[in-house]
Amino acid sequence: MNIKMLAPLLLTLLWSQAYAADGSITISSPSNGAMVNAKDKVPVTYTAMLGPNGDHLHLYVDGKRVDVLRQTKGTAELDPLPAGKHHVCLTVNTTSHAPTGVESCVDVTAQ
16 A cells, blocks of 8 residues: 555544543533423433543533533433523533534424
8 A cells, every 4th residue: 555545544543532621511411402291300421531731521401501511421401491492512521611613402392
């Protein structure tokens, strides 16, 4: 194999390792665009990789922090949401509660 063929592969591997080191969050439930019952608590199931500067997660609903999560995998419960559309986000934060820039969001509608 010549160097011209290896270079793209090496760059891809290095980039993916750097990306993973920065952290990631996956919200597996509720899905983006989901309808939720306005009378029930809403479970938010997630998996996170905090990255080198991350310490914990913040859970937001419509821009308001509603919980601080220390586990990198689990389910947090939101209180019942008022009827209408809502923006639910998880962000990775440092020990001083500064966001690292890693976040994942879903939009849900409560009925």
